[in-house]
């Protein structure tokens with residue numbers, strides 16, 4: 001009898017502890033929902049159940065349109081890398097100014113598209129030409145080169161602006177994750193446009209929610225404006241939120257001086273005056289990311305820097321985020337960088353799109369979340385997008401670091417120990 005009271009109290013404490021614990025884990029599971037679409041696609045690459053195949057897709061692979069357009073004043077050589085699923089059947093080609101090429105990838109495709117500049121290939125396309133000063137060896141392109149071949153089989157040399165896709169992400173592989181990434185640097189302005197799905201059960205998603213652009217090249221930027229489709233709000237049928245502060249002059253010098261691929265030659269005395277920004281920069285001014293340039297753990301968020309708490313944005317990523325708010329600027333720039341929509345539609349990648357950088361993810365966060373809840377079945381998908389465990393498990397990390405889910409489980413374990421200790425010892 002004497003011992004029953006403390007035992008009851010202990011039991012109540014244990015129950016309270018368990019309740020408290022459940023509360024902690026439910027709170028931690030909902031922590032920072034904006035962080036959840038943490039799908040930096042490089043960290044989710046190489047799903048073993050979706051081996052990479054060259055393509056093009058056969059009928060049973062499902063066909064997703066992938067249209068690549070060049071609105072640049074110069075020819076570019078788009079490149080396509082396949083990390084998982086069925087690719088387009090080509091790794092790259094020449095695209096003249098003002099032209100487009102329509103391709104198809106499998107509905108399970110995961111990969112990236114980038115642009116190569118100033119290329120000169122030999123006739124067979126399997127190496128550099130003699131024109132680039134390398135006597136037919138070495139790189140064929142000034143940026144984005146992939147071992148000198150026209151049809152890339154490996155990823156491109158940095159710096160490149162990337163369009164990244166996972167067409168079969170999320171629960172049941174029914175969501176498309178995509179982003180514009182400046183994590184490997186910047187070479188060309190790039191825009192991604194959703195091509196509406198023919199499927200009746202998919203909503204016709206407004207383009208103001210789905211079409212990010214990153215324009216960080218002077219001379220290709222329209223006037224500052226809060227919204228619009230062509231640089232100002234004169235077209236109000238689909239107002240797209242824009243980054244509204246950059247001007248051509250500002251954009252001309254966003255790249256930190258040391259990270260320019262081709263720094264202007266030193267003035268007469270060989271010493272750079274300070275600040276360097278008074279020196280005229282080239283119009284085509286590709287920019288290494290800090291990580292691409294130094295490859296150091298602190299710039300690349302690797303090694304002991306492999307957590308968002310420790311790995312902070314560099315000067316480069318801060319500047320990149322200002323000129324391109326919708327783009328990934330460094331490895332842990334998860335909050336406002338990934339788009340998630342129901343799979344089904346196709347994708348157009350435009351180099352040098354007309355307009356301005358978009359600011360969609362920040363502006364329309366609520367709507368983008370709601371987008372996945374708007375039609376039957378999408379609620380479950382949205383839940384999946386919020387499921388840390390699932391996203392983390394899909395996001396097999398290449399760096400060998402702990403996933404966010406593991407970190408959370410670690411935190412929960414700590415909480416368990418603390419709470420149980422309190423319950424038992426109090």
Ligand SMILES: *[C@@H]1O[C@H](CO)[C@@H](O)[C@H](O)[C@H]1NC(C)=O
Nearest residue numbers: 072074075076117118142284
């Ligand atoms: C290199 O490519 C860029 C972008 O297409 C272009 O602006 C520049 O004029 C090219 N340079 C040369 C030497 O062709």
Ligand SMILES: *[C@@H]1O[C@H](CO)[C@@H](O)[C@H](O)[C@H]1NC(C)=O
Nearest residue numbers: 223224225230231232233234
């Ligand atoms: C809006 O666009 C029109 C047509 O391109 C242009 O004439 C006008 O100056 C622009 N307005 C602003 C505020 O940028």
Ligand SMILES: *[C@@H]1O[C@H](CO)[C@@H](O)[C@H](O)[C@H]1NC(C)=O
Nearest residue numbers: 207229234235236237238239
């Ligand atoms: C406005 O933009 C939409 C979507 O791009 C286009 O279909 C429409 O024709 C444009 N309207 C005007 C008046 O330019």
Ligand SMILES: *[C@@H]1O[C@H](CO)[C@@H](O)[C@H](O)[C@H]1NC(C)=O
Nearest residue numbers: 206208236237238239364367
């Ligand atoms: C996007 O464009 C549509 C069509 O004009 C409009 O109804 C909507 O309010 C815009 N913004 C958002 C967040 O949906």
Ligand SMILES: *[C@@H]1O[C@H](CO)[C@@H](O)[C@H](O)[C@H]1NC(C)=O
Nearest residue numbers: 383384387388389390391393
């Ligand atoms: C979250 O994902 C994990 C792993 O796929 C799964 O086991 C779990 O049931 C999911 N939870 C919810 C609430 O969907």
